Amino acid sequence: MASVCFYFQVHQPNRLRRYSVFDSDSNYFDDYKNSQICRKVAQKCYLPANRLMLDLIERYQGRFKVAYSITGVLLDQMEEYTPEVVSTFHALAQTGCVEFLNETYYHSLAFLYSRQEFIEQIRLHQKRIQELFGVQPSIFRNTELIYNNDLAHFMRELGYQAILCEGADHILGYRSPNFLYHPPGLKDMKLLLKNYRLSDDIAFRFSNRGWAEWPLTAPKFAQWISKVNGNGNVVNLFMDYETLGEHQWEDTGIFEFLQHLPEEILRHPDNNFMMPSEVVQKYEAVGEFDAPHVISWADIERDLSAWLGNAMQSNALHELYRMEEQVQQTQDARIIADWRRLQSSDHFYYMCTKWFADGDVHKYFNPYDNPYDSYINFMNVMDNLRVRCRQVQLAT
C-alpha cells in the first residue's frame, strides 16, 4: 500500500525596502515590490494551481487529497493584494479533502532563540487558520522543516500528534523515509519524513533537460510510486507550492503532469492519496528517528547553514532576538508587528554566502545583488527599530 501524501508550503516574506543608515522613517517594507510579487505569483501559481486542485478533487470524488501550510505573513499580503486567492483556499478547505497544518505565523526561526515567541507565533497562526478556514490543525511543521528531538517534545506539550520533517540520510541510514517514525522517548508522537528524492524530482529536476529521467511523465512517476509497495507505507511529497508555475514554469508542462498524476497513481489499486492526519491515523511508527542536532530541508547539507552559515547571519539573528524584551515592553502593536516581520527566515537566507558564487534557484526572489547588501540593509532597519523602542521607553 503506497499512500501518497502531498504537502505544499505556501509562503512569501515581507521584503525590506532599501534602507540606508540615513533613513529614519519607520516604513521598512517594500510594499510596492511585495504587492507586485504577490500578484505575479498569484497569477502564475496560486490561482491556476488551486483551480487545478479543486478540479482534481471533484473529478476523483474524494480520492485525491492534499495538505497545505500557509504562513501568516502571506495570508496578510494575500488579503490585501489578492483576496481572490484566499477565497480559492477557502473553497479548498470546504472540500474535506484538504488539510491545513500549523507553523509559526512569521515563518521564523524563533524556536532556536525564544520559546516564548515561538509559542506566541504558533498561537497567532492557529487563530488565523481557525478564522479563515474553520479548522484546528493537529499536525505541525516548523519553518523550513527545521527539526530536532527537542522540537518533538515541545510540540507534544502543545498537543500536536505529528510533525513533518526531512528524511535526512545521515539519520535514516539504510532505512527508508517511506515509513512513519517516532522521536526517541516519545512513542505516541509520529514523524512524517519527506521523501526528498521523489519530492525533488518534481520540485527541482522536472524541467532539467540534462536529467536522465527527463521528461518526467505522470505514468513514469506513478510507476516509481508503485514500486514503494511492500517497501513502505507512505510517500511524502513535500515542496514549495511555487513549484507549480513559478519554480517550474507553466511551459514545462508541470500542470499537465499534475493533472494526469492522480489517474496514473490510482490505476494501481494498492495506491491512494492521504492527508497527513489520515497517514498518522492509519500507520504505525516503525522505529526511532533520533535527531539530536537540528536538521532542515534546505540545500544539500539539510542543516541550519542556509541561515546560520556565517558571522553576519548569526549576528543579525542574535541581535534581533536580543531585542525581544525591549520590543515587548513598548506594548506598541506596530513596533511588535515590525519586529515580527523581521523574523522571517528569508531575511537571513539572503545573507547566505554559501551559494553566492554559484547562483541558484533560491536567488529567484532575492531582492539583493549580494549577501552583504542584505545584511547592511537589515541591520540599518534594526537600528531604527531600536531607536523607536527607546523613544517609547523615554516617553513613558
Next chain:
Amino acid sequence: MKVLMLGWEFPPFISGGLGTACYGLTRAMSDIGVEVVFILPRPITSEYTTHVKIASPTTLGKYISKDTYQLPGFENVTFRSIPSMIQPYQDNGEYQESLRQLRQKVSEIEAVMGQYLHEDVAKMVSGIGHYGGNLYEEVQRYARLGALIAQEEEFDLVHAHDWMTYPAGIAISGISGKPLVVHIHSTEFDRSGEHVNQMVYDIERQGLHYASRVIAVSHLTKNIVSSRYGVNPDKVSVVYNAIERPGSFVNAERPAIRSDEKIVLFLGRITMQKGPEYFLAAAKKVLEIMDGVKFVMAGTGDMVQRTIELAAQMGIGHKVLFTGFLQGEDVDKIFRMADLFVMPSVSEPFGLVPLEALRNDVPVIISRQSGVSEVLRHVLKVDFWDINEMANKIVAVLRHPPLQATLREHGNFEVRKLSWKDSALKCKEIYESVLTPVSGAVAGGS
C-alpha cells in the same frame, strides 16, 4: 614562441598599475615557457634617486651587454633598455617638467665634477641632449630607437603596452613583418574624462586599428575601445589583471597598539579619474553620524592641492590625513592599519589596488565603474556618484564587525583565485590565434 614586448619598468623603480601589470604578466609568461624580449624605457635618473648614484638593476640582475640584462625569476626574458624619459601616466606638461629638472641636475653635476665625471655617466649624460623636447617627440624617438634594437632580435610577434609604446610597436611590426598585439590598460577617456587630448587619442586609435588583436583589461575597457575608438569588438579580447602571490606576508607584523579610531583608506593617484572628491563627500556624510573615524588619502597627483583644500572647505580637514606618495613597506603598513579600503573611481579600466587590499585582509568598497568589479564578488560595490550609498556602506562596515569579518575572509580567499598564470595563458592563446596561418594574420593592420 618568442614575443617582443614593449613594456615598462618594474616596481619599485616605477610605480602604478602599468609597471605592476607588466611585472606580473611577464613573469607568468616566463613561467609558462614563452620567451620574451622585453624593451623598456629607462631614464638616466629618476625622481626616486637622490644621489648621483644611478639606480640600476645591476644589483639585481646580470648584464649581458650594455643595456641588455636578465633578472632572477625571469628565466625566459631578456631585458633591453632604451634611454628615454617617458613614464606611464605622464602628460606633456609633466614630461617637459621632468626633462627640465633632469637637464638642470645634469648641468649641476657637470659644473661640480667637470672632467672627473665617470666615463659611462658622461656618455649617458651627453645623451640627454637627444631627448625629445616634448612628450610626443619623445614617443616617436622611442619608436625609432625601438625599431633599431628590434632589428637585432628575433621574435614571432610584438606586444605593446599602452599608447606611448604603440608607435614603437607599429614601427617594429612594419619593419619586421611580424604581427602586433596591443594591450590597453587605460584609455585617454579614463585618464581625462571627456576632455581628451587629441594627439594622445590619435596615437591610441592608430595603434588599436593597426594591431591584429587588442587585449583589454576588462569589459569596461573593451566597451570604450569599441564605442569610442571604432574598433570591431571581435578583435578585442579581455584578459584580466591579477595579483602576485604574497611573499612573506604570513610573518607580517601587526602594529602592537591599534588606535581606537577606525581608518578608511583611499590609496592611489589623487587625480580626477580616481574620484577623490567623491571620497571626501562620502567622508563628510559618514562623519555627520559617526565619530572615531579618520579618512586617509595615500598618494599624490595633480589634484592633491585641490583635494586638501576641498577637505578643509568641507569642514572635515582635521579628519582627513594626506600621507603623500607611499611605496614598498609603507604601503603594506598602511593596509594593515586600515579598517576599510575605498576606491570610488570614476572610470577605472581595471584597478589593482583593491586586490592588494584584499590580500592584506582589508575589506573593500569599489565603484561599479571599474574593471575589477567584473571579477570580484566579495566586495561592496557602489556607483561612484552615489555618495549616500557609499557612506551607508562605509558606516555599515565600520559599525558591524561580522560584516567586516565575512568580507575579509571571503575576499582574501577570492583574491587567491586570481593568478597571473591565467592571464599569461590567455595571452599565449591570443598569440597563437594571431600566428596561425589559417587566419592569415600579418603585420599591416586590419
